[in-house]
Amino acid sequence: MRLHRRYYVAVCVILCIWLAFLFVCSQWISSYDGLKTSDPVQLLWWSRSFSFNYDEVRQCGVDTCRISNKRSRLPMARGVLFYGSDMKTSDFPLPRGQQQIWALLHEESPRNVPFVPHLEFLRHFHFTSTFSRYSNMPLTTQYLPSEQALTSLEYHIPFEEKSKVYPSAQIVFLQTDCDTMSGREDYVTELMKYMQVDSFGGCLKNNDLLERQVEPFEFKLVIFMILFFSLNKDYLNNLYSPELLKFLSTYKYMIAIENAACPDYITEKFWRPLVIGVVPIYFGSPTIKDWQPNNKSAIYVNDFPNPRALAEYLTKLAKNQTEYDSYRSHKLNTQSPISNEWLLLNLAKRQYHIGDSSPGGSLFEKFECAVCRHVIHGSRSERAHSLHYDCPTKPPFAPLENQVEPVNVADWRSVLEVGQCQAKILDEFIRRNSSYNKADFAAELKKRMDENNCN
Structure with a gap:
C-alpha cells in the first residue's frame, strides 16, 4: 500500500515539474517571438x-x-x-x-x-x-576614393610630357565660389600677377576651352569640359569623373585652397590633385600634414610670406624634374608609395568615402x-x-x-x-x-x- 502511495506521489511530482517546464518554455518562446515581431x-x-x-x-x-x-x-x-x-x-x-x-x-x-x-x-x-x-x-x-587611387598611375603624366603640353601655364584653378572665409580668391588674384594661372570655373575665370589649341585626341575631352562648365552640370557628383581628371592631370600645379581653415577640414581640393599626380598648392586645415601621404606631398601656402614668394618657388620647381617629382613619391616610389601610417590606418577603418x-x-x-x-x-x-x-x-x-x-x-x-x-x-x-x-x-x-x- 505504501509503495503504491509513493508511486503516485512520484508521478505527481514528475508531472508538476514537466508542466512547470512546459510553462517556462512557452513563456520564453512567447517572449522571443515578441522580440522578433516587435517594431524596430x-x-x-x-x-x-x-x-x-x-x-x-x-x-x-x-x-x-x-x-x-x-x-x-x-x-x-x-x-x-x-x-x-x-x-x-x-x-x-x-x-x-x-x-x-x-x-x-x-x-x-x-x-x-x-x-x-x-x-x-x-x-x-x-x-x-x-x-x-x-x-x-x-x-x-x-573625399579620397581609396588608397589605390593615390598610388595608381592611371592619370599620372611624366614631367617631360607636362612641360610639353603647357609650357607657360602650369597652374590650374577650378572654383565657382568667389566669397570664402579663407580669402582664396584674393590670394589667387595676387598670384596671377606673377604667374599665369588658368582659371576655368566661375571664380576669376580667365580662360575658355573654346580658345585652347588642342590636339585631335583631346577633342572629345574638350567637348565634355565645355558642357561641364558652361552648363554647370552637377559638379558635386562629378568631382572625380575620368574626363575631368584627365584634363586636370596635364598641369603641374593645382590651387587647393579650402573655403575655410578648420582642423581636419579636408576636401577634394587636396585629394584630387594627389590622385592625378598634380602637386597641390594648399591652404586650409592646420592639421593637413597629419594626413598627407608622405612628408613632402604638397606645397603649403603658409610656408611663404606672400604669393610673390610662392611664385618664385613654383617657377624654379617647374624646371627641376628631380625636385618636382619628389612631391609625387606616392606615384613614383613603387616600394613604399605611402609612408604615413596614420593615413593608412584611417583609410582602413573609416566608415564612409565617396564612390x-x-x-x-x-x-x-x-x-x-x-x-x-x-x-x-x-x-x-x-x-x-x-x-x-x-x-x-x-x-x-x-x-x-x-x-x-x-x-x-x-x-x-x-x-x-x-x-x-x-x-x-x-x-x-x-x-x-x-x-x-x-x-x-x-x-x-x-x-x-x-x-x-x-x-
Whole structure:
C-alpha cells in the first residue's frame, strides 16, 4: 500500500515539474517571438528639405531601425537625426524626450551654419559625424576614393610630357565660389600677377576651352569640359569623373585652397590633385600634414610670406624634374608609395568615402546605421565636445602682400560672431526645453546684439 502511495506521489511530482517546464518554455518562446515581431527602434530625420515621404526599415548588421522623416513620429523616436546644412535656429524638436538621442551629420565648413562650431550648441548632441577626427563617425578622408587611387598611375603624366603640353601655364584653378572665409580668391588674384594661372570655373575665370589649341585626341575631352562648365552640370557628383581628371592631370600645379581653415577640414581640393599626380598648392586645415601621404606631398601656402614668394618657388620647381617629382613619391616610389601610417590606418577603418557603390554605401545610409547602433548599444551620457567640430571664431586666411587682409574677411568675422551669439541662445532655449518660434529667436538675438551681450 505504501509503495503504491509513493508511486503516485512520484508521478505527481514528475508531472508538476514537466508542466512547470512546459510553462517556462512557452513563456520564453512567447517572449522571443515578441522580440522578433516587435517594431524596430525608430529614428527621425528632423528636416524640412525632404521633398518626399521617407520611411525605411534599415538593417544595420544585427541591428534594425526604422527611419522616417514624418514629424508625427517624434514621440516614438529614440533618435533624432539632423543634417547640419539644413538646420534652422527656430526649428528644433522641443520639448525634447528624455530618452531621445540627438545625432548631427555635418560635413561642411561653418560658412553655412555659423552656430555649429560652438560648445554651447554641440553639447546637446550625443553622436556626431563631421570632418573632425574626434567625431563619432569621422569624415576627414571622405573625399579620397581609396588608397589605390593615390598610388595608381592611371592619370599620372611624366614631367617631360607636362612641360610639353603647357609650357607657360602650369597652374590650374577650378572654383565657382568667389566669397570664402579663407580669402582664396584674393590670394589667387595676387598670384596671377606673377604667374599665369588658368582659371576655368566661375571664380576669376580667365580662360575658355573654346580658345585652347588642342590636339585631335583631346577633342572629345574638350567637348565634355565645355558642357561641364558652361552648363554647370552637377559638379558635386562629378568631382572625380575620368574626363575631368584627365584634363586636370596635364598641369603641374593645382590651387587647393579650402573655403575655410578648420582642423581636419579636408576636401577634394587636396585629394584630387594627389590622385592625378598634380602637386597641390594648399591652404586650409592646420592639421593637413597629419594626413598627407608622405612628408613632402604638397606645397603649403603658409610656408611663404606672400604669393610673390610662392611664385618664385613654383617657377624654379617647374624646371627641376628631380625636385618636382619628389612631391609625387606616392606615384613614383613603387616600394613604399605611402609612408604615413596614420593615413593608412584611417583609410582602413573609416566608415564612409565617396564612390562607395555597395548597398548601404551612401553617406546618409552609413550615418543612419551608425546612429542606429549607437541608440541601441551606446550611452546616452556621451555628449559632443568642441573638438567634434573645431573651427576658429576668427577665420584664418591665406597670407597676402604687406599683410593685407582679404576683402571679405571682416564680413566673415561678423558672421561667425553672430553664430556665437546664436549658439548661446540655442543653448538656453534647448535647456529650457519648451517650444519657441522664429520671432522669439529673432527678438532674443536682436536684444543681445544691441546690448553687445554675446560673449
